[in-house]
Amino acid sequence: MSPFRNRRRPAQPAPERPAGPPTTAAPGSMAVTQAFFDRFADFYETSETSSFPWRLNLRHEAIVAQNADLFPGARVLDLASHDGRWSMAALEAGASAVLGIEARPDLVANAESTLRGYGVDESRFRFVAGDLFEVLAREEPQVDVVLCLGFLYHTLRHNELLTRIRRTGARHIVLDTEIHRGDQPVVWLDAEQVERQGNAVADEFSWGDTVLTGRPTLAGLTLLARAQGFSVERLSDWDGLLRDNPQADQVRDYRIGRRATLRLSRS
Numbered sequence: 001m002s003p004f005r006n007r008r009r010p011a012q013p014a015p016e017r018p019a020g021p022p023t024t025a026a027p028g029s030m031a032v033t034q035a036f037f038d039r040f041a042d043f044y045e046t047s048e049t050s051s052f053p054w055r056l057n058l059r060h061e062a063i064v065a066q067n068a069d070l071f072p073g074a075r076v077l078d079l080a081s082h083d084g085r086w087s088m089a090a091l092e093a094g095a096s097a098v099l100g101i102e103a104r105p106d107l108v109a110n111a112e113s114t115l116r117g118y119g120v121d122e123s124r125f126r127f128v129a130g131d132l133f134e135v136l137a138r139e140e141p142q143v144d145v146v147l148c149l150g151f152l153y154h155t156l157r158h159n160e161l162l163t164r165i166r167r168t169g170a171r172h173i174v175l176d177t178e179i180h181r182g183d184q185p186v187v188w189l190d191a192e193q194v195e196r197q198g199n200a201v202a203d204e205f206s207w208g209d210t211v212l213t214g215r216p217t218l219a220g221l222t223l224l225a226r227a228q229g230f231s232v233e234r235l236s237d238w239d240g241l242l243r244d245n246p247q248a249d250q251v252r253d254y255r256i257g258r259r260a261t262l263r264l265s266r267s
């Protein structure tokens with residue numbers, strides 16, 4: 001049976017420390033000493049989209065290392081899985097299996113060959129090429145954790161997205177996204193071109209090469225999540241990461257508070 005069909009994962013005891021080697025210098029310090037993507041350096045080459053070492057490795061701290069208790073034994077859904085970088089990271093953190101959905105077929109091919117190249121057992125990953133809204137509606141995968149990284153601001157279909165995520169049965173979502181600064185629960189509209197590899201793809205609502213997108217404020221995101229039964233459990237500590245890794249570059253969006261990493265839990 002597919003690991004993504006209805007089957008509740010047995011409760012996992014919280015690990016005493018993150019799976020894998022410690023990535024930071026010492027308790028209390030966030031200075032990165034074991035850069036995750038240095039061990040899987042192919043990912044510096046398999047994408048044209050923000051594959052800068054400091055950026056990827058600090059994102060790994062915020063997305064995976066700071067949420068390390070979520071992964072052991074978990075079935076993980078990686079939305080907009082790109083070149084498989086976060087699927088690989090989830091598997092290394094102890095996920096039992098990962099399902100990645102990515103609209104651009106060349107990136108799916110990259111992901112498959114990179115994970116194979118690193119010797120990951122084929123039974124632990126599956127990448128589907130397609131529009132994630134269509135794939136989620138068609139397959140209705142059942143998972144424990146959803147990674148929604150670098151995608152939320154490439155769509156205006158936030159409520160639909162969170163509805164589909166709720167129907168996966170996931171208890172947790174790790175969300176990494178641009179956020180619009182401001183106190184009101186609003187979504188800032190924008191439009192983007194589909195040519196760029198990191199952008200939205202055309203769908204039934206797009207017109208020509210343009211897709212309408214929206215960037216919620218933190219208050220907007222909180223409301224969108226609450227409407228589907230999720231609450232913001234915490235934000236990853238980007239202030240600490242940036243303080244203790246002052247040489248980090250290509251992370252300005254996190255530095256100025258235009259981007260954040262959040263952990264959402266089913267209320």
Ligand SMILES: C[S@@+](CC[C@H](N)C(=O)[O-])C[C@H]1O[C@@H](n2cnc3c(N)ncnc32)[C@H](O)[C@@H]1O
Pocket residue numbers: 049079080081082083085086101102103104107130131132133149150151154176197198199200201
């Ligand atoms: C900015 S990249 C994020 C990549 C990766 N998740 C990360 O955070 O590093 C956005 C990704 O979303 C994919 N994408 C855009 N629209 C999509 C859709 N409707 N369904 C599936 N993937 C989509 C793009 O092809 C691209 O790989």
